Amino acid sequence: MAESMSAVQHRIASTKSTRQITSAMQMVQTSKLNQIQKAAVGYQDYVSKVKAVVMHLAKSHLLDDSSSDSQSDQSGKTAYLVITSDRGMVGSYNSNVIRETNEFIAKHSGDKDHLILAVGGTGADFYKKRGENVAYEYRGVSDVPTFNEVRQIVKTVTSMYDSGVFSELYVCYNHFVNRIVSRFRGEKMLPVDSETLSGDEAQDTKTETLSATYDMEPSEKEVLKVVLPQYSESLVFGAILDAKTSEHASSSNAMKSASDNADDLIADLELRYNRARQAAITTEITEITGGQEALNN
Known part of the structure; x- marks a missing residue:
């Protein structure tokens, strides 16, 4: 899960960099x-x-x-x-x-x-x-x-x-x-x-x-x-x-279309990243809760 989140973060950063380039080219x-x-x-x-x-x-x-x-x-x-x-x-x-x-x-x-x-x-x-x-x-x-x-x-x-x-x-x-x-x-x-x-x-x-x-x-x-x-x-x-x-x-x-597509892709990747992070947090909470219950028993 950690590697998947890291890969999504890398794609977000790369796409943002591309959007900066296309936005600058559009202005030019x-x-x-x-x-x-x-x-x-x-x-x-x-x-x-x-x-x-x-x-x-x-x-x-x-x-x-x-x-x-x-x-x-x-x-x-x-x-x-x-x-x-x-x-x-x-x-x-x-x-x-x-x-x-x-x-x-x-x-x-x-x-x-x-x-x-x-x-x-x-x-x-x-x-x-x-x-x-x-x-x-x-x-x-x-x-x-x-x-x-x-x-x-x-x-x-x-x-x-x-x-x-x-x-x-x-x-x-x-x-x-x-x-x-x-x-x-x-x-x-x-x-x-x-x-x-x-x-x-x-x-x-x-x-x-x-x-x-x-x-x-x-x-x-x-x-x-x-x-x-x-x-x-x-x-x-x-x-x-x-x-x-x-x-x-x-x-x-x-260039405008490329920038707009980059914005859409970034939004989609950020949503995927947030979902993956929430899933990881939920898994950790479940593991902690399960461990505590095992100790109590």
């Missing part, structure tokens, strides 16, 4: 979530302005002409930029992204040849083990990424598209809805054409719209050369920022 992840949400709000304002200009150009059908010209020497392959985390302890975040991405690829590509561009070690390792064609991988995105940090990813992806490695790019990630809910998104990001923009416009109600009836200086084609690369870059970076926000929320929720 919540702090990171607050930071990245502030950064995301400011960035969305920029994206809204750039998208408004590009949508105006779409009304002039310049995007369709540009898209057809840029795809003349491309391979016809479809690439999927899959955004996951580099580490664990993020709940079901990675498994949800990978499962939904596989379904998305099966729906859009089927058995056709396609490419995987992996941002995050979890996704890269998963698709390598499956024998997928992982044409590019990037690990080590910071907790609150800046555009300068992600610029190399954006530059590599856009240069692969420009050089004809693939003709279409879909970005697959978990979109942050709130601190509890996130939803998978599979968005077409390249080429940027009227069809892509109309889908974005229906999905994003915050995008400003500009009238296509005014004159522009310089010409619309000159503006397109400058704005279109910025827009493509903003889409990729925005997806990474959104996915990272969802990752922090998922990690914070996972």
Whole structure:
């Protein structure tokens, strides 16, 4: 009985230590979530302005002409930029992204040849083990990424598209809805054409719209050369920022669940310990009483 009580005491102490760690990690992840949400709000304002200009150009059908010209020497392959985390302890975040991405690829590509561009070690390792064609991988995105940090990813992806490695790019990630809910998104990001923009416009109600009836200086084609690369870059970076926000929320929720489970386990172990101690005390009292009665007789 003494060894059993000692083992329960050890488990209680170990579980309390684990709860301290998970509680501290929850606080850290919540702090990171607050930071990245502030950064995301400011960035969305920029994206809204750039998208408004590009949508105006779409009304002039310049995007369709540009898209057809840029795809003349491309391979016809479809690439999927899959955004996951580099580490664990993020709940079901990675498994949800990978499962939904596989379904998305099966729906859009089927058995056709396609490419995987992996941002995050979890996704890269998963698709390598499956024998997928992982044409590019990037690990080590910071907790609150800046555009300068992600610029190399954006530059590599856009240069692969420009050089004809693939003709279409879909970005697959978990979109942050709130601190509890996130939803998978599979968005077409390249080429940027009227069809892509109309889908974005229906999905994003915050995008400003500009009238296509005014004159522009310089010409619309000159503006397109400058704005279109910025827009493509903003889409990729925005997806990474959104996915990272969802990752922090998922990690914070996972650590909270772990802390709550630890509290439940501690309560159960303390109850078992108290019952065992009471049983030991009762046994000792019974033995003493029995011995006293034997002496009296």
